[in-house]
Amino acid sequence: GANKDETLICCLYSKASQGELGWISYPSHGWEEISGVDEHYTPIRTFQVCNVMEYSQNNWLRTNWIPRQSAQKIYVELKFTLRDCNSIPLVLGTCKETFNLLYLETDDDQGSHFREHQFSKIDTIAADESFTQTDLGDRILKLNTEVREVGPLTKKGFYLAFQDVGACVALVSVRVYFKKCPYTVRNLATFPDTVPMDSHSLVEVKGLCVNHSKEEEPPRMYCSTEGEWLVPIGKCLCNPGYEERSNTCQMCRAGFYKSALGNLECSKCPPHSFSHHEGSLHCGCEKNFFRAEGDPASMACTRPPSAPRNVISSINETSVILDWSWPEDTGGRRDVTFTVLCKRCRGVTANGSNSGTQRCEPCRSNVRFLPRAAGLHNTTVTVGDLLAHTNYTFEIEALNGVSALAPKMRQYAAVTITTNQAAPSPVTVIRKEKTSRNSVSLSWQEPERPNGIILDYEIKYYEKEEQETSYTILRARGCNVTLNGLKSNTAYLLQIRARTAAGYGASSPTFQFETSPDSFSISSESSQVVLIAISAAVAIILLTVLLYVLIGRFCCRSKSKHPDEKRLHFGNGHLRLPGIRTYVDPHTYEDPSQAVHEFAKELDASCIAIDKVVGAGEFGEVCSGRLKLPSKKEICVAIKTLKGGYTDKQRRDFLAEASIMGQFDHPNIIRLEGVVTRSKPVMIVTEYMENGSLDSFLRKHDAQFTGIQLVGMLRGIASGMKYLSDMGYVHRDLAARNILVNSNLVCKVSDFGLSRVLEDDPEAAYTTRGGKIPIRWTAPEAIAYRKFTSASDAWSYGIVLWEVMSYGERPYWEMSNQDVIKAVDEGYRLPPPMDCPATLYQLMLDCWQKERNNRPKFEQIVSILDKLIRNPGSLKITANTTSRPANLLLDRSSSEVPSMGTMGDWMDGMRTLPCKEAFSGVSYSSCDTLAKTSTEDLKKVGVTIVGPQKKIVSSLKALDSHTKNGPVPV
Ligand code: AMP
Numbered sequence: 001g002a003n004k005d006e007t008l009i010c011c012l013y014s015k016a017s018q019g020e021l022g023w024i025s026y027p028s029h030g031w032e033e034i035s036g037v038d039e040h041y042t043p044i045r046t047f048q049v050c051n052v053m054e055y056s057q058n059n060w061l062r063t064n065w066i067p068r069q070s071a072q073k074i075y076v077e078l079k080f081t082l083r084d085c086n087s088i089p090l091v092l093g094t095c096k097e098t099f100n101l102l103y104l105e106t107d108d109d110q111g112s113h114f115r116e117h118q119f120s121k122i123d124t125i126a127a128d129e130s131f132t133q134t135d136l137g138d139r140i141l142k143l144n145t146e147v148r149e150v151g152p153l154t155k156k157g158f159y160l161a162f163q164d165v166g167a168c169v170a171l172v173s174v175r176v177y178f179k180k181c182p183y184t185v186r187n188l189a190t191f192p193d194t195v196p197m198d199s200h201s202l203v204e205v206k207g208l209c210v211n212h213s214k215e216e217e218p219p220r221m222y223c224s225t226e227g228e229w230l231v232p233i234g235k236c237l238c239n240p241g242y243e244e245r246s247n248t249c250q251m252c253r254a255g256f257y258k259s260a261l262g263n264l265e266c267s268k269c270p271p272h273s274f275s276h277h278e279g280s281l282h283c284g285c286e287k288n289f290f291r292a293e294g295d296p297a298s299m300a301c302t303r304p305p306s307a308p309r310n311v312i313s314s315i316n317e318t319s320v321i322l323d324w325s326w327p328e329d330t331g332g333r334r335d336v337t338f339t340v341l342c343k344r345c346r347g348v349t350a351n352g353s354n355s356g357t358q359r360c361e362p363c364r365s366n367v368r369f370l371p372r373a374a375g376l377h378n379t380t381v382t383v384g385d386l387l388a389h390t391n392y393t394f395e396i397e398a399l400n401g402v403s404a405l406a407p408k409m410r411q412y413a414a415v416t417i418t419t420n421q422a423a424p425s426p427v428t429v430i431r432k433e434k435t436s437r438n439s440v441s442l443s444w445q446e447p448e449r450p451n452g453i454i455l456d457y458e459i460k461y462y463e464k465e466e467q468e469t470s471y472t473i474l475r476a477r478g479c480n481v482t483l484n485g486l487k488s489n490t491a492y493l494l495q496i497r498a499r500t501a502a503g504y505g506a507s508s509p510t511f512q513f514e515t516s517p518d519s520f521s522i523s524s525e526s527s528q529v530v531l532i533a534i535s536a537a538v539a540i541i542l543l544t545v546l547l548y549v550l551i552g553r554f555c556c557r558s559k560s561k562h563p564d565e566k567r568l569h570f571g572n573g574h575l576r577l578p579g580i581r582t583y584v585d586p587h588t589y590e591d592p593s594q595a596v597h598e599f600a601k602e603l604d605a606s607c608i609a610i611d612k613v614v615g616a617g618e619f620g621e622v623c624s625g626r627l628k629l630p631s632k633k634e635i636c637v638a639i640k641t642l643k644g645g646y647t648d649k650q651r652r653d654f655l656a657e658a659s660i661m662g663q664f665d666h667p668n669i670i671r672l673e674g675v676v677t678r679s680k681p682v683m684i685v686t687e688y689m690e691n692g693s694l695d696s697f698l699r700k701h702d703a704q705f706t707g708i709q710l711v712g713m714l715r716g717i718a719s720g721m722k723y724l725s726d727m728g729y730v731h732r733d734l735a736a737r738n739i740l741v742n743s744n745l746v747c748k749v750s751d752f753g754l755s756r757v758l759e760d761d762p763e764a765a766y767t768t769r770g771g772k773i774p775i776r777w778t779a780p781e782a783i784a785y786r787k788f789t790s791a792s793d794a795w796s797y798g799i800v801l802w803e804v805m806s807y808g809e810r811p812y813w814e815m816s817n818q819d820v821i822k823a824v825d826e827g828y829r830l831p832p833p834m835d836c837p838a839t840l841y842q843l844m845l846d847c848w849q850k851e852r853n854n855r856p857k858f859e860q861i862v863s864i865l866d867k868l869i870r871n872p873g874s875l876k877i878t879a880n881t882t883s884r885p886a887n888l889l890l891d892r893s894s895s896e897v898p899s900m901g902t903m904g905d906w907m908d909g910m911r912t913l914p915c916k917e918a919f920s921g922v923s924y925s926s927c928d929t930l931a932k933t934s935t936e937d938l939k940k941v942g943v944t945i946v947g948p949q950k951k952i953v954s955s956l957k958a959l960d961s962h963t964k965n966g967p968v969p970v
Contacts, residue, residue: 010176030059071178073151179227187235189219209236251279292401317422424505452500586659599662668720689740699808722858725790798847806833832879841879
C-alpha cells in the first residue's frame with residue numbers, strides 16, 4: 001500500500017540482470033548460469049542445477065556481497081521451477097525435490113573467498129508446484145515463489161547461498177529487500193522514510209510541520225515492523241494568510257484573507273474591503289470606509305452614518321421636544337446613537353431664517369436633556385429649562401462606531417427654534433424676618449427663572465387648623481410683605497407665586513410660621529400660682545379619665561364575654577342599633593393572639609380525642625372527634641388543625657377564623673367550642689356537622705327532599721346570615737360549599753376569615769383588579785370594585801338558593817368566569833331550577849338585582865321563607881309552569897332570538913333543563929326543541945361557552961329566557 005515501501009537491495013531479476021552476475025558456483029559442475037527467454041520471449045538469466053542421477057550432490061551458489069544498508073530485517077523472495085522426481089525415470093534414491101537457502105553476515109566483501117561451514121541455514125526450500133513431463137512430452141513450467149525473512153542483521157553486509165543436494169532446480173529470480181515506512185505527509189506534518197525495528201515494537205517518529213504552518217499539538221506517528229505508518233497524533237495548522245491545499249500550506253489568493261492560524265480556507269474579503277496581495281492576513285478598507293476597534297476581520301468596512309432626517313421640534317414654553325428620523329444611511333452599522341448639541345444663538349429672526357451673521361455659544365449647563373444629550377438610542381429628546389424668548393440651535397448628529405475615525409465625514413441635522421413666553425419658575429426661598437403676636441414679615445428670593453418681568457407676587461395664607469377652607473390672598477410688588485391681623489399663637493401656612501405677562505408661575509412649597517403667644521404681664525410669683533393651678537387641673541382630669549377607664553373595664557369583664565364597649569372604638573363606621581353587638585375585626589388588634597383569647601376559650605388538648613380525618617382545609621386536616629370538658633357531657637366536635645412548619649402569618653390567619661367565629665352565637669352559625677394554642681398542634685374546635693358541606697350533601701341526595709325540607713334549610717341559612725349582617729359582618733364567600741349540615745338537616749354558615757377566606761376557596765379566581773373572588777357567587781359590584789356588603793352577601797344567598805333548589809348543580813354550569821361576568825352584566829340571570837317554586841325563583845331574581853339597594857335584606861328573606869313554610873301550598877306553583885308571575889317575563893321587545901319569540905317557545909327553552917339531565921342518563925322528549933337554536937342565535941346572545949354542544953344550548957336557552965329588566969323587588 002501507500003504506507004508500505006519495499007526497498008530492493010539485490011540481485012537477480014529478469015529485466016535488470018543482463019550481464020554476468022559474478023556469483024560463485026562451487027563445484028563448478030554444479031549451478032550453471034544460463035541465459036534464455038521466458039514465455040514472452042523476454043531474455044532472462046537463470047541459475048540451474050539438475051544432477052539428479054548422481055548420489056551425494058552438494059552444489060553451492062553464492063551471491064555477491066550485499067550491503068545491509070539500514071535494514072535490520074531483510075526479505076528474500078525466490079522464484080524457481082523444480083522438477084518432480086517421479087517424472088524422471090531411473091532416479092530413485094538420487095533425485096531430490098528441495099534445496100537449502102543460507103546466509104553469512106560479514107562486515108566487508110570477501111571476494112571469492114568461500115567456506116561452506118560459515119553459512120547459516122535460513123530454510124529448506126521446497127516447491128509448492130513442481131513440474132512434470134506430460135505424456136505428450138510437453139513440459140509444463142510451473143514457477144514457485146517463496147519468501148523468507150532474515151534478521152536481525154548486525155554486520156554491514158551479507159551473502160546468500162543456495163545449496164543443492166540433487167534436485168532439478170532453476171532459480172529464475174532472487175529479490176532481496178527490506179521494508180520501510182516511506183516518507184509521508186500527515187496532518188500537515190512530514191514524516192521521513194523510516195526503517196522499522198526488527199523486534200515487534202513500533203518506532204515512534206516525530207513529524208515536522210510543513211512550510212508556513214505551526215504545530216498545534218506535536219505531530220507523531222508510529223512505524224510498524226511491517227513498514228506501515230500507524231496512529232497519527234497531533235497536527236500542524238496553516239499560518240495566517242495561508243490555507244491548506246493538497247497537504248501543503250499555500251498563500252491566500254488576492255481578494256482573500258485569513259487572519260488566524262488554522263486549517264480553514266481563506267475567506268473572501270468582506271464588503272468595502274480588498275486585498276491586492278497573496279497571503280493577506282486582513283483586507284484593507286476601501287477609501288472612506290473604516291473598521292472600528294473590536295470589529296472582527298470578517299465584518300464589512302463601515303462609515304459614519306448620514307445626518308438624521310426630518311427633525312421636528314415642538315415647543316412648549318421653555319422646553320422643546322425634538323423628534324427626528326433615522327439617517328438614510330447608517331453606514332452599515334447597528335451601533336447608531338444620537339447626540340444633541342444645544343447652542344444659543346443671536347441674530348436669528350423669530351421665523352428661524354438667518355438675518356445675517358449668527359453668533360452662537362454653547363447652552364448653559366443647566367439646560368436639561370431628557371433622557372440625556374448624548375448616546376441616545378431613540379430618535380427623540382426633550383430639552384427643558386431653556387430661557388424664554390430665546391433662539392436656540394440644536395445640532396443632532398447620528399454617530400456610530402467609526403464616527404470617531406472620520407471626523408470630516410460627520411454630518412448633523414440642525415434645527416433652530418425660538419422659545420415662547422413662559423410663566424416664572426416657583427419661588428423657592430422664603431424667610432421669616434420678624435414675628436409678633438398679630439403680624440409677620442416675610443421676604444423671599446426672586447424665582448430662579450423669572451422668564452420675563454415679574455409684575456407681582458401672590459401670597460396666599462391660612463390657619464393651619466382650617467386646612468385651606470378659608471384663606472387670605474395678598475399681592476406684593478417686591479420680594480417682601482408684612483401680614484397683619486393674624487391670630488396670636490397660631491400656626492399659619494403660606495404659599496407664594498410670581499406673575500409675569502405669561503401668567504402665574506407654580507406655587508412655592510408650603511411655608512409654615514407661627515405668631516407669638518399673648519404675653520403675660522404677671523409677676524413670676526403669680527405665674528407660679530397659675531402654673532400650680534394648671535397642673536392641679538390637669539391631674540384631676542387625668543385621674544377622672546383613669547377611673548372611668550378602670551370602671552369601664554371591670555364592668556365589661558363581669559357583664560359578658562364580649563367586650564362590646566371596646567368594639568365601639570373599633571366600629572367600622574356602620575350605624576348600629578343600640579343593644580346589638582358589633583363584629584370586631586381581629587386584625588384591629590395589634591396582637592392577634594390577644595384577639596383569639598378575647599373571643600375563644602383555650603382548651604386543654606387532653607380534653608380532645610381525635611377519631612378520624614373528615615376533610616382537608618387550607619391549613620391542615622379537618623378531623624372529627626370528641627370533646628369532654630370537666631363536669632360537662634362529652635360532645636362530638638370537628639377539629640381543624642394547623643399543620644407543622646407554619647409561618648407566623650399562617651398561624652395568625654388560621655386563628656383569625658376562631659376569633660371571628662367566637663364572636664358569634666347563633667343556631668345557624670357554626671359554633672366555636674374553643675382553641676388549642678398553648679400546645680401543638682394548634683387546633684380550632686367547633687361543633688360537629690355530621691352531613692358535611694351542603695353542596696356535596698345535596699348532590700348525594702339528589703331529588704330526595706320535600707320542598708318544605710329544602711325551604712327549612714334555606715331558612716336556616718338566611719337566619720344565620722341575618723345574624724351576621726346585624727353584627728356588621730360581611731361573609732364574602734357565601735356558597736353551598738361553605739354551609740355545613742348536621743344530622744338534623746340544620747344548616748349552619750361556616751368558613752369565616754378575613755382575606756384568607758377567599759384565598760383558600762378553590763372557586764375564587766383572580767379579578768383584573770387583583771384579589772381573589774368566587775365569581776359565580778359574587779355580586780357584580782363586588783367583582784367590579786370590591787364593594788362587599790351585606791347586599792352582596794344577599795346576591796350570594798340567591799346563588800345558594802339556586803344551588804339548593806337544583807341539588808348542588810354548579811351555577812352557570814361550565815361557562816367560563818369571564819362569560820359569567822359578561823352575561824350577568826348584560827342582564828342575564830340563572831334560569832329556575834327544575835320544579836322550583838315560583839316564589840323561590842322570584843326570591844332568587846330579587847337577590848340578583850343589579851341595584852344592590854333593591855335586593856331583599858336577610859330579615860326580609862327570613863320572613864318570606866317563614867311565610868312559605870306556614871303556607872306550603874304556595875310551593876306547588878313552580879317557576880317552570882305557565883302560571884309564572886308576570887314580572888318574570890322576558891323583555892320581549894329586546895329579544896333578538898326569533899325562534900324564542902313566544903311564550904310557548906320560552907317554555908320550551910325552560911324545559912331544556914330536564915334536557916341537561918338527559919345527558920346524565922334520563923331522557924326527555926322536549927330535547928327536540930333544542931335543535932331550533934342555531935349557532936347564529938348563540939352568537940346573538942353574546943356569550944361564548946365551552947362544553948358539550950347540547951349542554952351549551954341548554955345553558956344558553958335558559959340564560960336567555962330571563963329578564964334583562966329584573967323583576968320588582970319584594
Ligand atoms: P374548611 O377548611 O372549613 O373548608 O373545611 C374543610 C372540610 O372539612 C369541609 O368541606 C367539611 O367537609 C369538613 N368540615 C369542616 N368543618 C366541619 C364540621 N364542623 N363538621 C364536619 N365537617 C367539617
